[in-house]
Amino acid sequence: MLRLSLCLCFLFLWVRALPAQTPVPLPEHPRPDWQRANWLNLNGAWEFRFDKEDAGLKQGWGKGTQKFPLSINVPFPWGAPLSGVKDEADIAWYQRTVTVPKDWKGQRVFVVIGASDYRTTVWFGGKELGTFEGGYVPFEFELPASALKAGAGQKLVIRVDDTRRDYALYGKQGYGNARGIWQTIYLEARANEYLETLHFTPDIDKGTVKVTATLPKPASQDLALTLNIAGVSAPATQTIGKGQSQLSFDVAVPDAKLWTLDNPHLYEVQAGLIPKSLLHLGEGTKASLQMGGLRGADGVNTYFGMRKISVVNLPGTNYPYVALNNQPIYLQLALDQSYHPEGFYTFPTDEFMKNEIKLAKDIGLNGIRTHIKIDVPRKLYWADKMGLLVMSDLPNFWGQPNAEARAESERVLPQLIKRDFNHPAIFSWILFNETWGLRTKVEENGKKVDRYLPETQQWVVSMYRKAKALDPSRLIEDNSICCGAGHTETDINSWHEYLPGYGWDEYLKNLTSKTAEGSTFNFEKGYTVGKQPNINSEFGNVWGYDGSSGDVDWTWDYHRAVNAFRQYPLVAGWLYTEHHDVINEWNGYFKFDRTPKYTGLEAFVPGMSLKDLHADIYVTTGQNISKSVRPTEVVQVPLTISSMTGRTDVGNELTLKVELNGWDAFGQEKKWQSFTQKIAYTPWMQQTMAPVYVIMPAEKSVAVLALTLQDSKGNVLSRNFNTYIVEKPQSSEMVTGGGQKNRLLTVDPKQFTDAKWSLKQWNVLEGLKVNGAGSGYFEYKIKWPADLKADNVSGASFIMEASAKQLYGKDKSGDVKIPDNYMLGGGTFDNSLNANSYPMTDDSKFSSDVAISFNGVSAGKLNLPDDPADHRGVLSWHYQPQNRKLREAGSYGYRLEVNVPADAILKAQQTGELVLRLAVEGNGGLAIYGEKFGMYPFDPTVIVKVK
Template identity: 55%
Template sequence: MRLLAALALLLGTAASAQPSDSIPLPEHPRPDFERAEWLNLNGRWRFAFDARDEGERLGWPSGTATFAHRILVPFSWGAPASGVPDSADIGWYAREVTVPEAWRGRRVFLVFGASDWRTSAWLDGVKLGEYQGGYTPFSLELPRDVSLGTAHRLVVRVDDTPHDFKLEGKQGYGKARGMWQTVYLEARGGDPLEAVHFTPRTDLAGVRVDARLREPAPRDLTLRLTFTNRDGQPTVTARIPRGATTARLDVPLPNAHRWSLDDPFLHEVTASVTGEGIVEDRVRTYFGMRTISVANLPGTTYPYVAINGKPVFLELALDQAYHPTGFYTFPTDSILRDEILRARRIGLNGLREHIKVEAPRKLYWADKLGVLIMADVPNWWGQPDSLGFREHEVALRGMIDRDYNHPAVFSWITFNETWGLLTKVDGRDRYLPETQRKVASVYRLAKSLDSTRLVEDNSVCCRRGHTETDLNSWHEYQPGWEWERLLDRFSDSTFAGSPWNFERPWTQGRQPMLNSEFGNVWGYEGSTGDVDWSWDYHRAVDAFRRHPKLSGWLYTEHHDVINEWNGYWRFDRSNKETGFGDLVSGMTLNDLHAPLYLAVGAPDLSTAVRPGTRVDVPLYASFLTSSTAYGDSLLLRAELYGWNALGERKSYATTTRRVPYRPYLSQALAPLPVTMPNEPAVAVLAVRLEDAGGTVLQRNFTTFIVEGEPPADATLATGERVRVARVPAARVADSRWSLKQWSILDGLKMDGAGSGFFEYRIPWPDGLDARQVAGATFLVEASAKRLNGKDRDSTMKQAGDYMRGGGFHDPSANPNSYPMTGDTKFPSAVTVRVNGELAGRWELADDPADSRGILSWHSQLRDRKLREAGSYGQLVRVPIPAAALAAAARTGQVLVRLEVDDALPGGLAIYGSRFGRYPVDPTVLFLLRDARPAATPR
């Protein structure tokens, strides 16, 4: 509860932007390894491009050259936040620096958080050194006799020339060019600490501490550790003998406060090195008292990732970790923190930082807020040669060394989808046995560097498998209707000794089996563009929870990027709307991520049924928690409600049932019998799982399409009797649109873009005497209709390598796309005329697509293509003027014209009874005179 309160406070105070006149990212970049005396060098630097690589010959290291640009460090050149366009592969930076007088007697270092790729630095024309590698920190020492209190010319050259072996990951989404993490000066002691690593004991009653010095000790030194937020602030010491560079301590910490997702407590430590004649070096750091292991799901033999010995069902998101203005670098620390908070806010327990070594402050916020991290090593895009593996090893070693103390990090992923590991043989990409053996050796290297975490050799995809690994993960992008069948097969194939998902001669052991990428972004032919993902996501998560061998899943992705739009949020971090709360009051994404989960209904999420039939609705309990707070049972509340062919919302039935409970229960329950409505309808079975006190623990739903012939005569819920006349949405008598007109699935939906009109001729019902008619209403489901990129007549072609930023950059251009409902609305307005009489004007708020478009999803063909899936409209009820009604009686037809004029040319979509949200065709309801309810006596 303390963490939830803190989350609410932090969410309310997240900053939106960095003031333009301040130093960007002023916070210390390494809360896990922080010296008190440091000077942030972020801000405006002079900058010049060196397209011909002649800066050194021209004397630029001296800092006297005129650099034409001003760049904002630490943003990559080319990123909007930097203020400098991307114009060359080599860039030079220059500024003045002053070492404070107070640092006298101390060693001074220039520290780079990360700089891509080959970095060199000079002070007053004297070269300090250079470093090759784009993702991990390095430091260069200033001369020992550097003058204090006076300005010096600092010049930095960064060469980011492309090489096939250079680690890039997905920098096609926005390159990391030059200094992209905080750069600073730092005062250190006489023999500075390079690392202090904390390894909790398996019994969590103490911690092993491994310290490493920058240089061999010139004489016997003392390492002192003070645990500053533990009662009594205990201090322990160890001797570092002359000539040694390392020291190890085993520190008992009885009853130590443990780190967990619900209580992410951090032990704060001050480490110092002292000795006779040696200036003290002092570092503030921290660690989390927790273990990562593999444990069986209780009551089963299914291995799961465990924290402190307790199995955790992993619910993660792929985090491409890009910002629209800063690319790899986020503008402020609060925005960076908000990325972690967003994951917590929707109920996720982890992120996979995708093929990018993430900034330490983001890992710090994951530590503080209790979000697990899978950490990827970036890939190169060339062949699997020694140059690529050498670059990879530098990044792997640097990442593990830097991030060892972050308790949030539970696994290292050394490769992704065999990128950089394929060899061209006879024109085909081959994952050669010698490369597989090399990958296995990299796994062993990572384990030798860190035996406390899980290591995955390759996050596998495309039917290429594992070698040596601690995780048996796989990527699968599928339509929602495929998941149940696939997970049946994957579960059946997962057991010790199985070769499934492994390269020969390797086989499965006791690795947890989990999905490590999914989403409908690639589940459909040619990918999806921006679509409603909520329906397929719901189907997938239901299926995952029905297969307990699966120890978790990882959704693609946290937020959209330039050519992938499957995120929980858009690239600008604006919201997407799932529609869940309209279908089940209070339901959010958190309900699909709840530890106590009840999967409801058939795998397809919508089932066609006949009126009045009894359906035994499947129920599956997935209670993946150790909590004993719920007794032995919970309460299920269910309501069947929906909309009929007259557009009426009705509640058809309610029921309650006790549901058995025990920790880690995962099994099918007795089905829930439900009787369907005795009329055509779209019905929603909304369920709530409650504890004994009435607190809702989880919400879910399934839907039914009750098929049948709609009535020609009906009694409304008000008691009024009506005669009904309707025509299919496709039966347009006349139309004209300024931009385009077309239909979906042979007329299930009619689209008109721009300004224009649709006209319908609805016959007067046979045998209906006009004298019986007291009034009439025209009923239609309609929405605005924007012209998406895919709907334009011009041919659009994907360009470039999709995984490196190619493809469509218009979210609506992909043939499958239909942008999901979001914060930005696309309104229109429709004027309705009936038999020439003005009936009124109605605002159409948006052109939405989400889970409320039940019929649109139900009608999709299973051919791996999407046709405006999830789109729907609003019910428009148009009172027909008396004059228009009289004209209809004379002419034998109701002529309805729906117009969008050029004052607000937002288009118009008309939905038929098998598309959209409501089972309604364009309909006229004739109210019969003898059907009016009797007046209530006063």
């Protein structure tokens, strides 16, 4: 047996050297979880032709005798920029010449297509091989041995019909359709009898893994199956008897290395299948196997992870949580539309897919939900390899739940589970989303209405049970619910909710008060809550505001929501919408091209980032992260410690460092107070702590209560903060260092006396901020006090908060209408068109140069780098009306300061006024912020030094 194992292992070390080829896109094997040695990547340039009149079948295009006029870059879907062709029709044809390697002679050869949307027919050498329907799962056809001419070029022709079908599992393709071939296509050589699947079901409690091998048809003879599992003693050879097509057995995995998020160990597997009659050949088998590659034997490389998915209570509570390896895990996930702006469903490189997982882990998330798309296997591989959990959706149909649509879901579900069974990262299957496709039009009171009927609910239950039978090792979700629909039978009690940040405390208080075993809350009639984890499976502010929030600083509301979630541990996790922007939802952690957005968190607590909002040990003050207060007011700050971890390395006592910092009425940084507080720590603690009391500054200011939680060794565990707006009328006088007396001449931004702008001028929230777009100017006439004569004035300076001002789509003239079919991608393609939007700070800058003059005397020119919007626009968020609408929320400017020229002061003393002009020559525009908008609590102010 040992000699046979050595022979089979040899197969996986030997890879056929292919002739040098022109580089092709995505050259890597598409299935690291299911890879044979002999394969040939067919990605790259194919001849291509649209078939607008559907004439190709009648005219015999499948014979490969006609030249197609276009070239497409496979595997990018047609219409995607990376494909090289535009979307001009529902039906298209591909063809290319392929050469089956000579050393594959005597083996069975298959053409494998990772995914093609939707009805795909294949011809080889002029012979039709077959048709497959489905847009997301792999399929294959065998090249007939009678037609194979090893070493000679032969035509492979493919027709794809992507006509919309109501019953088809279409998903959410409107961000860029997956039209035609969109995953790697390749040739593969196999033995006469080969493995169709090899599934591994780990049992970490018993220290075993169940192996289930299947063949595509009953064996024609006794077959020997051997496994080489790296790091595991070789199991005995198993026999698949003649007439059998499946075999299951257990393999001991002593001292197993568990697959965890921090150490995602994968057990590499080499599997060999050989006619049992060859076993007696011993070492001589090697020569037999080498001839022609895998003659007489099949070999597959795959892998699995030793991990367990279950449900346990959060320690010290009766709250059910999803558990990884018997330990509860607080789910912090992102909705992942899994799109690329140029490849649509298809990513341009393997490195890009790896980076998708890295981006999520870098900000502290522990999982993603691939939304309404069966994702690319190599991306799932990187989730396995790097340790990131995945919720996997079955795509939806958009018609009604008729027999045809149900049959399609029932057909594709097993194919999904079959393909992705060995990915340890996947912890749940989601069957339906927001009841899409599950509502039937019925007539009520003379009107047609959509209803989630009891018979449809029963069918959903049957789908849940079907999935559970196919894969009892994972959690199954019947319907990720929203919009009035409820659960039936499910392993996860999920729910969607999109709210402004200020709405979370009330919502969660109501939800948790109604969620208990036996309750009917969030369940359909006849079904009740059991012991399922209660999780949010979509949230964000994108749909929390009327008509959605467009592109806006999402982090302010996100901060409020996460703070609130951590106060309600019955909710076992959340899922933010979303990982990256798409064409009509611009609320991603990252932009559509995956470049970063800037949160501004570090301006409040040095070193703070999104990762602090995802810390396992977390201190929260609740959803309200800004509050108006009086000078010297003693503020009681509520504190909750949420420890979603069993960590014991942090010690028994934590230190909470409390600092009161911020900006005074002139935008200058201030430090007012600092102290520490000790907190007794135990793993998994969820505890309301004694509040801290803080004395607010005596001056007008934006005060930041910075909270830094440290372990017993001084290591930072997490950072958080609250802000306090100290409201106080601005005095007309001020004394600064050294006893310098100053007179303050302030002007309300909206009180300009003249303004001319080439594109547009408008005010925000009745003048809390004023905007001018294009080139132009604002002019202010500031009254000069009569008592400020030359003999008692030693100079003056001017401070203001300002930014560049781009004219966004929502602010352009005309009646702008946004398509309402968002779920099918009826997007704006303009991230600023939504009435609530104000694009968040990112790498794309829009700058402006502002010339400043007083009484016609130049005071210089200042550059405004951008018109940003993020957490730093604290006042713009704080003073927003709570009416489900946003007005440039999060926007802020830069603190500018210039000296007022002496000649201008002299003229002001003579005329009694100081005429301030702020002019822009280019198209950068100008925004001016007042004391209740932006980052700093002051109006534009002239500071006059009095002798």
